[in-house]
Amino acid sequence: MTPAEAATGEITYLEAIREALFEEMERDPNVFCLGEDIGRYGGAFKVTNGLIDRFGENRVIDTPISEAAIVGAAAGAAHMGLRPVCEMQFIDFISCAYDMLTNYVATARYRAFLPCPMVVRGPSGGYVRGGPFHSQNPEAAFLHTPGLKIVYPATASDAKGLLKSAIRDEDCVLFFEHKYLYRRVKEAMPAGDHIVPIGKARIAREGRDLSIITYAATVWKALEAAEQLEREDGLSVEVLDLRSLLPMDDEAIVATVRRTNRVLVVHEDTETGGIAGEITARINDLAFEWLDAPVKRVAAHDVPLPYAPALEDFVLPQTSDIVRAARWLAAY
Amino acid sequence: MTASRAAPAASHPSALSRDQLLELYYWMRLTRSLEERLVNLYRQTKVVGGLFRSLGQEADAVGSAFALERRDVLSPLIRNLGSMLVKGATPLEILRQYMARGDSPTRGRELNIHFGDTERGFIGQISHLGDMVPVMAGVTLSFKLRGEDRVGLVYVGDGATSTGAFHEGINFAAVQRCPLVVVVENNGYAYSTPVSRQTAARHFVDKAPGYGIRGLQADGNDVLAVYQATKEAVDTARAGEGVTLVELITYRRKGHAEHDNQSYVPEGEIDRWAAENDPLDRYVRVLRTQLGFDAEAIAGIEARVGAEIDAATDEAERSPMPEPRDCLVGVYHDPPLAPVLWYREGVRSAVDSHERPQGWGTYDAR
Ligand SMILES: Cc1ncc(C[n+]2csc(CCOP(=O)(O)OP(=O)(O)O)c2C)c(N)n1
Numbered sequence: 124m125t126p127a128e129a130a131t132g133e134i135t136y137l138e139a140i141r142e143a144l145f146e147e148m149e150r151d152p153n154v155f156c157l158g159e160d161i162g163r164y165g166g167a168f169k170v171t172n173g174l175i176d177r178f179g180e181n182r183v184i185d186t187p188i189s190e191a192a193i194v195g196a197a198a199g200a201a202h203m204g205l206r207p208v209c210e211m212q213f214i215d216f217i218s219c220a221y222d223m224l225t226n227y228v229a230t231a232r233y234r235a236f237l238p239c240p241m242v243v244r245g246p247s248g249g250y251v252r253g254g255p256f257h258s259q260n261p262e263a264a265f266l267h268t269p270g271l272k273i274v275y276p277a278t279a280s281d282a283k284g285l286l287k288s289a290i291r292d293e294d295c296v297l298f299f300e301h302k303y304l305y306r307r308v309k310e311a312m313p314a315g316d317h318i319v320p321i322g323k324a325r326i327a328r329e330g331r332d333l334s335i336i337t338y339a340a341t342v343w344k345a346l347e348a349a350e351q352l353e354r355e356d357g358l359s360v361e362v363l364d365l366r367s368l369l370p371m372d373d374e375a376i377v378a379t380v381r382r383t384n385r386v387l388v389v390h391e392d393t394e395t396g397g398i399a400g401e402i403t404a405r406i407n408d409l410a411f412e413w414l415d416a417p418v419k420r421v422a423a424h425d426v427p428l429p430y431a432p433a434l435e436d437f438v439l440p441q442t443s444d445i446v447r448a449a450r451w452l453a454a455y
Numbered sequence: 456m457t458a459s460r461a462a463p464a465a466s467h468p469s470a471l472s473r474d475q476l477l478e479l480y481y482w483m484r485l486t487r488s489l490e491e492r493l494v495n496l497y498r499q500t501k502v503v504g505g506l507f508r509s510l511g512q513e514a515d516a517v518g519s520a521f522a523l524e525r526r527d528v529l530s531p532l533i534r535n536l537g538s539m540l541v542k543g544a545t546p547l548e549i550l551r552q553y554m555a556r557g558d559s560p561t562r563g564r565e566l567n568i569h570f571g572d573t574e575r576g577f578i579g580q581i582s583h584l585g586d587m588v589p590v591m592a593g594v595t596l597s598f599k600l601r602g603e604d605r606v607g608l609v610y611v612g613d614g615a616t617s618t619g620a621f622h623e624g625i626n627f628a629a630v631q632r633c634p635l636v637v638v639v640e641n642n643g644y645a646y647s648t649p650v651s652r653q654t655a656a657r658h659f660v661d662k663a664p665g666y667g668i669r670g671l672q673a674d675g676n677d678v679l680a681v682y683q684a685t686k687e688a689v690d691t692a693r694a695g696e697g698v699t700l701v702e703l704i705t706y707r708r709k710g711h712a713e714h715d716n717q718s719y720v721p722e723g724e725i726d727r728w729a730a731e732n733d734p735l736d737r738y739v740r741v742l743r744t745q746l747g748f749d750a751e752a753i754a755g756i757e758a759r760v761g762a763e764i765d766a767a768t769d770e771a772e773r774s775p776m777p778e779p780r781d782c783l784v785g786v787y788h789d790p791p792l793a794p795v796l797w798y799r800e801g802v803r804s805a806v807d808s809h810e811r812p813q814g815w816g817t818y819d820a821r
């Protein structure tokens with residue numbers, strides 16, 4: 124902690140991730156990091172800044188530009204008892220390691236009884252004018268792969284607590300970090316060894332009339348919309364932050380459906396094949412009789428993410444969209 | 456086949472006319488001055504997203520592209536603004552593209568110099584490093600299959616050679632004996648990572664024999680040496696003798712992008728390259744002392760470049776921003792239009808004002 128942080132007690136989402144890495148590397152000598160430019164440079168976003176000074180070059184490894192090798196080597200090291208944490212410089216480059224993750228890593232335990240406790244983390248998401256290859260949300264591509272776990276936190280304390288859980292998990296966890304949130308959200312960390320269990324959602328705001336189920340950056344848009352709906356329409360909106368996407372917290376989803384009977388699922392990823400479809404199906408299976416309205420989705424348009432602000436803003440879901448959709452649902 | 460590491464001596468490439476010798480300077484000067492203009496626009500926050508420089512690498516981009524014929528096709532990378540200009544991309548297009556205007560070559564869809572034009576013979580890169588190598592293997596395979604007298608050239612950085620796509624693509628092209636030139640721009644760094652952390656090979660050109668292809672190495676800051684080495688590789692490809700890997704030794708004097716403070720560069724290294732090995736300074740000296748051009752000829756080019764960039768900037772600043780709904784056009788040939796989602800029916804613009812986050816990419820250490 125820098126003196127400034129100590130004074131307010133608040134740290135950013137990005138610093139919370141760094142703190143988790145520090146604490147876990149401190150706690151367990153088997154934990155090590157590998158990725159591009161993560162050592163002396165501290166990573167493209169400076170998430171790993173300072174780690175090399177504390178833990179040295181053997182535990183903070185600068186790699187060639189070889190995502191398949193980063194993930195594959197992590198798997199091999201994990202088999203041998205180490206706990207690798209891989210950084211993708213941007214999560215968009217995880218596609219280069221798709222084969223390794225979905226074929227090798229995800230099946231290791233099931234087909235060969237080989238443990239693969241490892242984390243693949245990296246900056247994800249849009250709203251930053253990053254264009255089609257620095258803005259992606261590829262979580263849904265992995266949701267379809269049994270054997271991987273997926274988390275995508277929205278708050279600084281969840282980022283810290285979930286990363287610590289991910290590093291301690293016995294399986295491979297994909298840890299998506301939203302780069303729009305990196306320096307925008309701040310929070311004081313709970314004292315001590317702060318752990319957030321994987322697979323547990325969080326109620327970000329309580330409400331009675333309508334539920335918004337979401338995760339990552341759109342949690343904040345949903346909260347903003349909820350406030351506006353309360354102010355202007357007198358609607359009481361609940362916001363459920365999933366935090367973990369695989370495994371998914373069915374219990375929390377059912378509970379919110381039972382409370383409000385109206386559900387809007389919101390995510391930043393494209394609509395077709397996005398996680399909202401899976402959530403909707405689960406609600407259909409588990410709580411259909413509790414619904415007073417069809418489950419609706421607000422997600423990105425089915426196009427690659429363009430770069431110009433006017434285009435990006437049109438493709439991605441915005442607070443005003445959530446407000447409009449929620450009004451439609453409330454009136455149903 | 457073996458790698459020949461000796462750079463062809465190149466102070467007097469007899470094949471180039473005096474006009475062409477001057478033209479080389481024009482393209483290098485245009486590249487540098489255009490980037491300097493972009494820096495100004497970036498500081499005025501008119502550039503959307505990151506700004507990537509090729510300062511100190513102009514000779515490698517320009518000299519290599521100059522070795523191609525009009526009908527040939529190249530695929531540039533982020534340091535190859537100069538190559539694109541040689542191939543016919545205009546300053547106006549570059550400026551509109553960086554400013555995300557609606558009439559830019561990608562209509563605001565892609566960043567910086569990520570665009571192409573098959574008519575003019577350049578294919579736009581994507582960010583994923585190495586991916587253009589297999590693509591250019593396919594472009595040149597088509598030349599071979601159709602018996603066309605055309606050649607392809609693909610650029611990769613020292614860092615990009617570490618990708619799987621690079622390996623698969625160059626090997627594929629080698630086995631198919633595609634008319635392809637693979638230019639490895641060794642500029643010392645991949646972001647913060649020095650070459651010694653990228654490869655255990657002594658030289659990138661040493662990889663050529665492993666693929667069973669020719670290898671050449673040249674001084675990337677000597678535009679005539681770059682031209683000559685690339686020309687040799689292009690001639691080889693045109694003669695049906697397959698792929699050549701050309702390693703150009705150069706130096707990235709600016710950070711990975713404008714935000715990067717280069718804290719990882721040893722003290723004095725950048726200044727040394729700037730003072731002793733600037734490709735424009737070096738070429739001006741050659742033009743003046745060895746090739747007999749006078750100061751007026753050089754000044755004339757500089758004046759022309761300045762005027763062209765001013766005119767292009769004025770025009771680019773008048774360019775409109777994209778119409779929001781244009782984002783729905785063209786994912787598929789059929790249907791050409793993606794449906795607008797239900798919650799956005801009847802809405803023209805998603806938000807009233809477009810937030811412009813400072814720095815989409817990376818940040819200086821704080
Ligand atoms: C597959 C992939 N991984 C990571 C990146 C992020 N990245 C962008 S440029 C860069 C460094 C490139 O270095 P080099 O190939 O030497 O090209 P240079 O920038 O030096 O011209 C990295 C790591 C990327 N674009 N693609």
Ligand SMILES: [Mg+2]
Binds near residue numbers: 645646
């Ligand atoms: Mg490089």
